[in-house]
Amino acid sequence: MHRISLNYTLGTEAAPALIRNPLLDLLQAVSDQGSISAAARQLGLSYRHVWGELKRWDAALGQPLILWEKGQAARLTDFGAKLLWAERQAQARLLPQIEALRADLERAFAVAFDETAHVLTFHASHDEALVALAEHARQARLHLDIRFSGSVDAIRALNEGRCEMAGFHVRIAPAQGSLTQRTYKPLLRPGRHKLIGFARRRQGLIVAPGNPLGLETLTDLADKGARFVNRALGTGTRVLLDELLAEAGIAPERIRGYAEVEPSHAAVARAIATGRADAGFGIEAGAQALGLDFVPLAEEQYFLACLKSSLAQPATQALLDLLRTGAWQHSLSALPGYTPARSGEVLAMNRELPWWRFRPRAVEHAERGPHGHGPAPGAEVGAEVGGWS
Template sequence: MQHIDLSYQWQPQSREAARNRQSPLRNPLMDLLQAVRHAGSIAGAAKFLNLSYRHVWGELKRWEQAMGQPLILWEKGQAARLSGFADKLLWAERQAQARLAPQISALQAELEKTFAVAFDPDHQVLPIFASHDDALVGLRETAAAQSLHLDLRFCGSVDAIRALNEGRCHVAGFHAPWQPGAQSLVARTYKPLLKPGLHKLMGFATREQGLMVAPGNPRRLQGVRDLFQSGVRFVNRSVGTGTRLLLDQSLEEAGLAAANLTGYDHEENSHAAVAACIASGQADAGLGIASAAHVQGLDFVALSQEHYWLVCLASALETAPVQQLRRLLHSAAWQAHLQSMPGYTPSAWTGQVQSLRSMLPWWTFKTQRAGDRVNPQFTSP
């Protein structure tokens, strides 16, 4: 069984090329074999393909070695002829092209339509790595209608900020409780990754975090301590996610041991996956957002409100994609949409740019004495 790889390439477009267009799915070996059959010689095939004789001969030999079967019958004094195996290859290729022509043409049209965006100066693309969030999915759809295409990759909050710092995206999304203490687990985790002056925050939304539970809340769960009741099965989020961080901070503050929580090691990679796990009866509770519980018909026990932030490098604030994102976030239409989602409310800072120090007061600056040069240095409180 031979493995098939698909690829595509760009060709200059002209009216003549459009009229003479061949199948959008082609293979170099099939082109070589067809040319040999048409020309009756290696030299003729090379001329037909506008290639050198040496290149065509070498490629045919390479393919024969790779496939372990002859492709050309090399008889002295005779015109080059395809082997029986080569004839079967061309037959199979024609059969596949005939069967798949509609799908191939549709795929080609979709590729051309998508790549047209890259050549259109009116369209912008913004790579974003972000903690999983239902409102961001809605934002992606809304932005696309306004020619702003969010290349959105969901991952944990910690991984999202690391991706920003490593240059793999332009904007990162993470969430945190409102002004958590400087010694909290949240602060200790995020603080090394964020640098005042280098990073800027953009308000996105305020959302509720809480327990997703079965309809009617049969276990009568009201808080983190209730998760330690006998028989309660918990489903957790992955390490590095903001929700996992929130749980671990809650356990630390309450003096509860994660090892005693049944299901602490049962991990899912999104709010939706946690909700689906509870809805299917595999677990009794999980920490997540209200919108995910709503989709699965679960009950939701609100525990806290948190801010979902978008963060970018200060140097990126004035770029066209980030400027367009800020205008969209600040628009009345987007904020009305956000208000309609379960568990979400627009933040007072939605679409506005804020400093790390004002929103996450984990840094204190040395007091400048009279006559000192302006040289801000931040230290841990």
């Protein structure tokens, strides 16, 4: 039984939140390059070192990792390929937890190195733009302590006081009575919460390169029996998919693999890249990161939400200032499938999520009259601010 030990590095250079292993990086390089010498060059190592490491690991693991045949490209053995697949799949599935672990460590060091640094705690739906934002924030002495979870869970964490900012996403112009409305309306309240503009992004089908099954719609997904991988309950992506299925009149049980779930967009993309599934539902950036094809099906708005009481706090104001900068919006535009959308603006919730019907109490009283029958004499319409129903 082989055991796992973890370590981390401390430095100023930005790097993906992955737990690196030299052997797996070496196997990936050989798989990509098709030769030991090219793999060594890719990794910045000598041929002799790479050869020695492979021989050492062959002996330690008790079976070969690489097949060498004269005149043929080097390739992984079945064992080497399975080892690489298992590790990369685990990395993709554990990405939210790895990000949370890194956030814990970085928050501790942020305070240790600079007691005046702003720290803002996030719970948010997993999003590539938020990962990029965290890197920009460090340069402005703002540390974003981001815990990735589903959109629904993120807003609940905000309401329970477990974070200061929640990231969630909804379809553009969600309809009255939609699943989106039924999911989010009980969690958000005008007057208590404030919405902050962040980004627009595209969601759709992530498929193998060349889209071999010709999947263009959710109906194709059902009719062709494509192997599907889903997102978990509580995620905004699952809410969006279920809403689109309902609109298309497709019962979830018609989707082969509907019950198979992955914890992040990266894990969904990895399942397609390794051939475990034919399609998944996710963001364009996740598909492009692994060289997969993408079929756009919906555009959505990604919002940040906070309590009204925290809007004036220095850390929140520092975030708003950062979101409004041209440098950040340029970086956001460079991400596949993303465009800035009033980044850093405090938005009116009843306009962005039009599920609340605003009626001033004075108007209602004027319309009803003193006995509920017609206007009240001398009533001043609009004299008092009312509420949402």
